[in-house]
Amino acid sequence: MRKRTVSNRHSSVKAFLRYLSHDTKVLPKPPKVDKTMPEIYTDKELQGLFEAIKTPRENLLYRVLVQTGLREQEAMHLDWADINPDRRLCH
Numbered sequence: 001m002r003k004r005t006v007s008n009r010h011s012s013v014k015a016f017l018r019y020l021s022h023d024t025k026v027l028p029k030p031p032k033v034d035k036t037m038p039e040i041y042t043d044k045e046l047q048g049l050f051e052a053i054k055t056p057r058e059n060l061l062y063r064v065l066v067q068t069g070l071r072e073q074e075a076m077h078l079d080w081a082d083i084n085p086d087r088r089l090c091h
Contacts (some may be wrong), residue, residue: 045064049062050062050063061075064078064083
């Protein structure tokens with residue numbers, strides 16, 4: 001998303017919360033904008049990563065991270081119960 005889109009969405013949520021609570025002290029601070037773009041790994045680099053992984057559990061974790069775009073803090077809260085291998089879903 002572009003900076004303007006993030007700012008507009010934040011303003012909309014803030015207005016909605018202000019409407020609900022009438023207490024401006026509980027409103028969230030605006031999101032911080034990253035000034036640098038994230039590093040994008042090449043297919044060759046990813047292949048090297050997956051070749052270096054030794055355990056099936058770590059292999060699954062890194063594949064979930066790569067394929068879903070989860071961040072570290074989001075992945076920390078994943079649980080095996082969230083994964084349905086039969087239907088190939090994460091919920």
